[in-house]
Amino acid sequence: MSASESNLDRVVPEDWSVTDDDEALAALVNLIVVLADNKFFLGRRISEWLPGGPSLESAVALAAIAQEELGHARALYPLLEEMPLVDTPGPLQRGAERERKYCLDCLAEPWEWWAEVVAALILVDPALTILFRALEDARYDDLRQRAARVPSEERFHRKYAEGRVRDLARTDQGRETLQRRIDGMLPEVLMWFGPSGEPGVAALKAQGLINSDNDEMRAAFQTDVFPMLEENGLRVEVGELPWKRWNNLQRKVE
Amino acid sequence: MTEEELLERIREGKLIEGPEYATDKYIEGLKRTLVVSGDTELISAPAYMRAARNAPKINSYISVAGIAQDELGHAHIAYRLLRDLGVDVEELVYERDPKDFRHPYAFDVPLDTWAEMVVANGFYDRAGFCLLDDIFENSSYGPWKRALVKVEREENFHLRHGERWMATMAGDPEQKKELQAAVDWMFMMTLEWFGLPDSMKRHGDQIAYGMKGSTNDELRQTWLSTAVPLCEQHEIDVPAHYDDDSESWVIDAPFPCEFDEDEKRWDFDGGEISWERVLERWARRGPANEELVDQIQRGYKQLSKSLEVAA
């Protein structure tokens, strides 16, 4: 991820042996805070809808999903304190501790519509899971162990999300509503995997800290999610991605 | 089955396993009790999530989401039993007017601070526990009695969550002030929750039918017997004490009393008021009533009425 943070003053503890490559280290810090912040705000946004799912079964499931998303963030934040850098972003507890948020723009504000919840569950959550999978054999034990547990918990989230996509896609009006939200979120989610050949990701890969490059992860996401959406009559064509509006540090569209 | 035969069965300690073993009168009473129970559990989820916005840590936010999940599950149990009795639960939960919800007025007063959140766990969940435990011990309706085993275990976690946070906050002078401010309105609010005094309410039928085992005043005493010591342990002031002569808990404030719902303050100076005045306030419902019910109904309404497409 991004290596554009300035002042990479290193304060390497004696037992820190994950990487001695400056670019990889900066990208690693960015990767952790980006994953954690996205999980944090995804969990918060879902939790705001926790009593409001369209059935009681739905409400109970949303409550469980919100806890797990926040739990994933909770597991990642302490890693920031292990990083041998000064000025790493701090962990979020309440959500307002720092001005700069490293989450997708579509997670920045509370959602007004149920279709936004469903779109985020079928787009954002699976996109994050693709990245956790890419950390499966990272040469950094503390991160790998945490990341490895995430995809197994996500299986239930995915099953739930697909059910809610089908609920909406059953009627023309519902499908149209969901389509509008997908059109709004999908470009940002695709860009979230980063521009092709991003130096930070290349450095992580060279150091054995991630197993896929930007385009491989983006392709894995499309293979994972697109067929299911198309089966339900939803369009997934996106035109040219608005890279000019891409903030590569916070990994979001501005 | 006649009323006499039914009452005889209940007196013998036999459980009622379904409507075919009961009278219409019994079933109607059971439905009323289940609606109150389901609504109370359900409304607590948005009420608690509202307060959780001020959770001090990610851990505490997750704990409240877990508690809300339990409450939704408990509501689901009550509504499922209602569905088995022929009630249209979808209409009941998602299309009912907010004013017709049967949860206690207490939940219509919004919980804003983290102190209010943890006192709600310590007080409201304790009240819910007293009521459900009484039903668990005394209910003549088998399906509900069995379902309550799980409910009780989970409510135990909510109580402990409240107690631990109250202990933590009581240890810090600033936070203790916030805690005391929350207790000042929530203590009397929970006492009101148990309803009319026995002198004004007849429980004969409800107890004979095995809907409950204890009267309102008895349940209020049960609640006081653990809520007051909890507060005393942390030197939090509450207007109640144990009276050795009468061997009961005595409330040291006008009760019932006028409540300023915008200021969240009891008008003790105004003295005791009639229960009719309280019933009027309950019937008007409180400031958060519509907001909280909307939190529950909005997904269903958007989905069923395609509101978003219209918007």
Added chain:
Amino acid sequence: MSATIQDLQAALAGVHDPEYPVSVLDMGLVRGLAVEGDTARVRLTYTSMGCPCKEMIADDVRDALLAVVGIERVEVQEAFEPWTHRDLSGRARRTLAKLGVA
């Protein structure tokens, strides 16, 4: 006299999951236990990464181990290991089945 692993296990057998009458040992949450002088070290995993009782369980475990004679310090570490229903002991399964939750 210093405490033994058996002493620690006996203490943990009395620490119940906050929602179920099942000990943290029978729940399969304890993934490592060590004693070194007056220090007890315990590695815990939770039934999910978003476990709402995580703090309460860790605190209960710490309190129980501190009550063991000879233990002055307790280090609780989160293991981040997967947990499935297979991690429940036979006793835990019987208890949970009786409650109708597993």
